[in-house]
Amino acid sequence: MKKLTSGGLTFLTYLLAFLFFFPILWVLITGFKSEGEAVIIPPTIAFKPTLENYQVIFDLGVVGYFLNSVTATLVSTLIALLIGVPAAYALTMYRVKRRDDILFWIISTRFLPIAGVIIPLYLIFKNLNLLDSLTGLIILYAGMNIPLIIWMMRSFFNDVSFEIIEAAQIDGATGIQSFFQIVLPLVRPGLVSTALLSMVFAWNEFFFAVTLSYHKAATLPVYMASFMTQEGLFWASMSAAATIAILPVLILGWFTQKQLVRGLTMGAVKG
Amino acid sequence: MNQNEAVQQNSKPRRVSKKKGKALNNPPVKRLLLPTVVYLIIATQIPFIVTIYYSFQEWNLMRPDKGVTFTWFTNFIKALSAPSFYEVAMNTLILTTSVLMICFVCGLLLALLMNRNFVGKGIVRTMFISPFFVMPTVSGIIWKTMVYNPSFGFSAYFANVFGVAPYDWFTQNPLLAVIFIISWMWIPFFMLILLAGLQSLPMELIEAAQLDGANRLQQFFNVTIPHLVRYIEVVVLLGLMFILQVFGEIYVTTSGGPGFASTNLSFLVYRTGFQSWDVGGASAIGVITVILTIVMMLLMFKVLRRMFKEEQA
Numbered sequence: 001m002k003k004l005t006s007g008g009l010t011f012l013t014y015l016l017a018f019l020f021f022f023p024i025l026w027v028l029i030t031g032f033k034s035e036g037e038a039v040i041i042p043p044t045i046a047f048k049p050t051l052e053n054y055q056v057i058f059d060l061g062v063v064g065y066f067l068n069s070v071t072a073t074l075v076s077t078l079i080a081l082l083i084g085v086p087a088a089y090a091l092t093m094y095r096v097k098r099r100d101d102i103l104f105w106i107i108s109t110r111f112l113p114i115a116g117v118i119i120p121l122y123l124i125f126k127n128l129n130l131l132d133s134l135t136g137l138i139i140l141y142a143g144m145n146i147p148l149i150i151w152m153m154r155s156f157f158n159d160v161s162f163e164i165i166e167a168a169q170i171d172g173a174t175g176i177q178s179f180f181q182i183v184l185p186l187v188r189p190g191l192v193s194t195a196l197l198s199m200v201f202a203w204n205e206f207f208f209a210v211t212l213s214y215h216k217a218a219t220l221p222v223y224m225a226s227f228m229t230q231e232g233l234f235w236a237s238m239s240a241a242a243t244i245a246i247l248p249v250l251i252l253g254w255f256t257q258k259q260l261v262r263g264l265t266m267g268a269v270k271g
Numbered sequence: 272m273n274q275n276e277a278v279q280q281n282s283k284p285r286r287v288s289k290k291k292g293k294a295l296n297n298p299p300v301k302r303l304l305l306p307t308v309v310y311l312i313i314a315t316q317i318p319f320i321v322t323i324y325y326s327f328q329e330w331n332l333m334r335p336d337k338g339v340t341f342t343w344f345t346n347f348i349k350a351l352s353a354p355s356f357y358e359v360a361m362n363t364l365i366l367t368t369s370v371l372m373i374c375f376v377c378g379l380l381l382a383l384l385m386n387r388n389f390v391g392k393g394i395v396r397t398m399f400i401s402p403f404f405v406m407p408t409v410s411g412i413i414w415k416t417m418v419y420n421p422s423f424g425f426s427a428y429f430a431n432v433f434g435v436a437p438y439d440w441f442t443q444n445p446l447l448a449v450i451f452i453i454s455w456m457w458i459p460f461f462m463l464i465l466l467a468g469l470q471s472l473p474m475e476l477i478e479a480a481q482l483d484g485a486n487r488l489q490q491f492f493n494v495t496i497p498h499l500v501r502y503i504e505v506v507v508l509l510g511l512m513f514i515l516q517v518f519g520e521i522y523v524t525t526s527g528g529p530g531f532a533s534t535n536l537s538f539l540v541y542r543t544g545f546q547s548w549d550v551g552g553a554s555a556i557g558v559i560t561v562i563l564t565i566v567m568m569l570l571m572f573k574v575l576r577r578m579f580k581e582e583q584a
Contacts, residue, residue, distance in 0.1 A: 006387070013387075013395060016399075020399050020402055023402070023455070024405060026413075083310055086303040087307035095300075096304070113561055114537065115539075116557045117318035117557075119557060120319075122544070124318070146310060206408055211541070221408045224408045224409055225519070225523050228408075228411075228523045238412065242412060245406060246404070261463050261466075264509065265505050
């Protein structure tokens, strides 16, 4: 009896996992269908795969949007790491006056709704000629990810035992040397997953992108939204575009899931 | 917490090696922190202050002839006296709380299911977590087309199978439709964090409870849940941060409509600012949004504080 329940629960788990994954799977599949087959009811699984949708969206210029997304994501993450990691290090390793308040303030900036800053940003960007430019988006994405990076990196730095650094400093290493030679290698897995998570957020960001970019700097989320309004009926080619938009971060996410949990919970949970 | 940190703090003054002199005597805290502080002030705080300033101006980008005039609280009065505002505020509240509750309950149930041993656990977990990484615009598009589409979506298919009229989700119940989409994206995240909590539960605690004769249900409520509290706080906090600001899913599915039926505060700012080009009005709503968010945050403030406190103690 117990075995039976256990088997039933396992089966239920499989079923639910399949249900959760199904919409994504279906998009991946539909991208290879012809437009006619994509809207058949009941939906078919037996169909002749075609690459014509990918041809269509390449002709529509998906590559340009893809490259915009890649640039905005990579550059903003790099900037956010360069600024955020040292701050996280300082907040973990050194005695900082009013550390709690500083930390709380940093995290709270992430809570500030985009709705509360978007109007001035639009007007400021307009004056600075930053509208529809990747530079503008990169600046904002970096600002959006710094609090997250500090939150996560702090928990990884917390795990580094202080004796190791101390020993290095007694041997004459400077602060910077001990950071690069001793601490950084120790937190590398955490650093990688932090970087990947902020890449996910930058890649998926939409509010800034849709209000502050039009064509030149539009990223994939903006491209997808305009695809929906203009050619929403072409479900097959839209699926192909969606596949290109989600697959990179999906793969990043699959690789980071374990570290992600650790980084997000440890800082706050560790007793 | 945390022996480790306690050691760190006590040993901080000792970390000085006299030879190296000043650099180590004065750890470069300021230099390390300053870029972050400056960057965040410029990118987030200053724009918000400007938003407050704009909220007192009458300024419509569509009417350059009217110019910009200082109007005191007119924008706020106008925003707060519009019936649609209360609909939108209510939508935001319903959306946020119901998504949080759905995500918590379903996430916990899934985490309990995942906290067992079975074949293919890694793949199953990967399948579960996937929706969390899908960009909001694409999730909206997937659901709008694949699930909700009244002529070829799956809901139409099942309506057909059961011989009922297809339900047009986005006209008849747009808010609920949006709630399902966001829940689909966030249940996996809740599951992942809560699963981490379950897995960190020491076996001895469960065994002790069993020795005391607690049944499964008692074990769950008296041992598991108290252990999970910190994880629940983290996940609710992070969830709140993002779910309060839902935007892309609404943009691609309902555009906030019909009427204001599925507009939340973030989207109302967009509509006022970037569709009606009313700078003053949008700024006023933006300020109100921030105030309401702060209220929400203050409710969570104690929780946050406690988290940091205990970490240091």
